[in-house]
Amino acid sequence: MDIAQPLLRFDGVICRFGDVTAVDGVTCDIAAGSFVALVGASGSGKSTLLKTVNTLVAATEGRVLFAQADVRDLRPAALRRRVGYVFQGIGLFPHFSVAENIAIGPRLAGEKLAPSRIAELLELVELDPAFATRMPDELSGGQRQRVGVARALAGGPELLIMDEPFGALDPITRDALGRKVRELHDALGLTTVMVTHDMAEALLLADRVLVMNAGALVADETPRALLAGAGGAIAQGLVAVPRQQAERLAAMERAP
Ligand SMILES: Nc1ncnc2c1ncn2[C@@H]1O[C@H](COP(=O)(O)OP(=O)(O)OP(=O)(O)O)[C@@H](O)[C@H]1O
Secondary structure (H helix, E strand, O other): OOOOOOOEEEEEEEEEEOOEEEEEEEEEEEOOOOEEEEEEOOOOOHHHHHHHHOOOOOOOEEEEEEOOEEHHHOOHHHHHHHEEEEEOOEOOOOOOOHHHHHOHHHHHOOOOOOHHHHHHHHHHOOOOHHHHHOOHHHOOHHHHHHHHHHHHHOOOOOEEEEEOOOOOOOHHHHHHHHHHHHHHHHHHOOEEEEEOOOHHHHHHHOOEEEEEEOOEEEEEEOHHHHHOOOOHHHHHHHHHHHHHHHHHHHHHHHOO
């Protein structure tokens, strides 16, 4: 692939649902190999924008290009294979085993995953391969999310898109899984776009942070630039939350 070309391009994307304009003209390139966090207030259009990538939502206007092809022109099976996703509300199939859940994408594309590949995927997300035969309700929330990540990686995707993947987890599991995903991103040479409500998570995991407000992109900065004050008032309002928490904790430590 031409390295000058982005892996993902949002080109004037607008998404309307009746009277609501959820995404209001987003234009942005995402380079291969980058880890991008998408943040912003509830209802700002993050999930909708992400869903245009795997065509769960169709752009009303504009285009989404994946490796220079309009996603609407790609065969769904090919798109599913090349774009792994972990989405809020799209959990594991409860009546399928862990192995069957992980293998579902390739199976829909007519390919059977070997047990050794399933074991390898479980090991990638630090689960014992013996989990393959378990049912989802026999797993903790964190383990289920790990299986969700393994499922997203099963087709050997180039792009990983994640919508609040760690939202329902306790802070320690959330931190561990976030680091694991960043490690997998680096090791597998992925391109990752992750929606998160947690600015600290975005700053710590991503190379680049996109901030949405009322359907529009209002900031596009590196974590370092955001911490140095860049990005404007909305971005800085989000950065202030973890910064003030850290300052309050530091003040408590200093207090007699
Ligand atoms: N299928 C839909 N039908 C109608 N309106 C929708 C639909 N999906 C999203 N919306 C609306 O579009 C706007 C943006 O929603 P979206 O879920 O993209 O925001 P978000 O930034 O991801 O929010 P959150 O952080 O709460 O998940 C909201 O006003 C929402 O109600």
